[in-house]
Amino acid sequence: TGGHTTEILRLLSCLSESYSPRHYILADSDEMSEAKIRSFEQKRAETFSNSQFTLDRIPRSREVRQSWSSSVVTTLYSMLYSLPLTYKLKPDLILCNGPGTCVPVCISALLLGLLGIKRAIIVYVESICRVETLSLSGKILYYFSDYFIVQWPGLKEKYPKSVYLGRIV
């Protein structure tokens, strides 16, 4: 959604074409992100021939400030979509930055890893908006991601297993 998309596209901006094909997963209710992504990929295609990407949608797993208990239910519902999608895509690397959408996708990837079907590297970058506290997605994925990146030193202190590279968006 919105700010998350802008941030993730900035993260992608300096990646080489080895990171291809790119598969974007959006919440079904997200209207603006698709346009931003297509615009980004179009520019990219001007520089790198053979640039490839896909776009898929899954049900939104959580509304802003939705209660914890109902979020578990809606996340499980989203997983009915994210699990077959992740199985189909079999990603080597998952990059996410905090919208609720990333939780069902990452859980699906973890399951596929546990079942020996495909082991993905999960890299989570917490939003630049998070200076002192982690988002709910961040709190969950801090334990389940392979690399957890924060953009402010205060968070690095609170979450020692995280990686601090300074501001990267």
Added chain:
Amino acid sequence: FRFKDSLARDLRRADLVISHAGAGSCLETLEEGKPLIVVINEKLMGNHQLELAKQLHRDGHVLCCNCSTLVETLQSMDLSTLKPFPPGQPEKFALFLDKVVGFQ
């Protein structure tokens, strides 16, 4: 002025921006190099949105006030005290990721 697709053009023409504490608004304004006064709405206290505004204020990139002190701030402000906001460095992320994945 209800909902425009992008405020970019207006932003570029502005000499001063007065905004709420939304991260997108703050960052977009700072990246355009415009002086920014962030108005904090006490009724939204406890919202994590304030974290970024507070940090930007601590680092000297923005002026802060609340609705009742806005006029006073405008009258007494010294915009030359604001420090420029350097851009983020996604290239550092690319280097890190290349190492993680094994591309060198």
